Amino acid sequence: MMTEPEADCRLCDLYRKRTHLVLPTGDKNSPVALVGEAPGENEDLQGTPFVGRAGQILNKILEEIGLPRSQILITNTVKCRPPVNRIPMPEEMAACRPFLDSELYDRKVIVGLGKSAVKDLLGYEGPMSQIVNTRQHIRIKDRDILFIPTYHPMACVYKPDAREQLKLTLIMVKEEFLS
Numbered sequence: 151m152m153t154e155p156e157a158d159c160r161l162c163d164l165y166r167k168r169t170h171l172v173l174p175t176g177d178k179n180s181p182v183a184l185v186g187e188a189p190g191e192n193e194d195l196q197g198t199p200f201v202g203r204a205g206q207i208l209n210k211i212l213e214e215i216g217l218p219r220s221q222i223l224i225t226n227t228v229k230c231r232p233p234v235n236r237i238p239m240p241e242e243m244a245a246c247r248p249f250l251d252s253e254l255y256d257r258k259v260i261v262g263l264g265k266s267a268v269k270d271l272l273g274y275e276g277p278m279s280q281i282v283n284t285r286q287h288i289r290i291k292d293r294d295i296l297f298i299p300t301y302h303p304m305a306c307v308y309k310p311d312a313r314e315q316l317k318l319t320l321i322m323v324k325e326e327f328l329s
């Protein structure tokens with residue numbers, strides 16, 4: 151069962167500038183979860199993950215491969231927008247981690263979108279090109295769950311290869327877990 155933060159959660163300093171908490175969307179019973187870095191400006195205003203430019207890129211790729219967004223769970227490592235879209239601090243990710251763990255616990259596969267999510271969940275800080283679309287396992291409470299690192303949609307803006315890799319990730323999880 152998912153544990154949501156209190157509406158006025160102040161467990162880390164990210165509460166200071168947020169407009170809305172940004173909680174997961176999609177199918178809460180999906181075997182597949184996508185985890186991004188953090189809410190941006192549009193997400194903060196609307197209280198929904200991946201609705202800004204990154205969300206548009208993600209939606210386009212999902213559309214291309216025929217995977218409805220409603221069939222997957224989409225979330226971020228932290229539920230409040232970091233000021234000026236900076237990378238979330240380790241202590242902020244740690245404070246929000248129990249909520250993330252509760253979102254991920256029942257999944258069959260977790261897709262880490264971009265460096266921050268991969269660092270938070272896998273502890274990997276090297277180049278994404280070395281690890282993209284490999285099969286890893288991460289511990290969520292008492293479960294080992296398949297983890298696939300891939301590029302964040304924003305990394306795809308000027309990098310066609312990153313877009314191809316992200317598309318490949320989503321095709322893999324669709325065919326293996328949602329068909």
Ligand code: SF4
Pocket residue numbers: 155159160161162163164165171228229230242245246
């Ligand atoms: S980022 Fe998470 S832990 Fe920090 S205030 Fe927001 S909901 Fe609470």
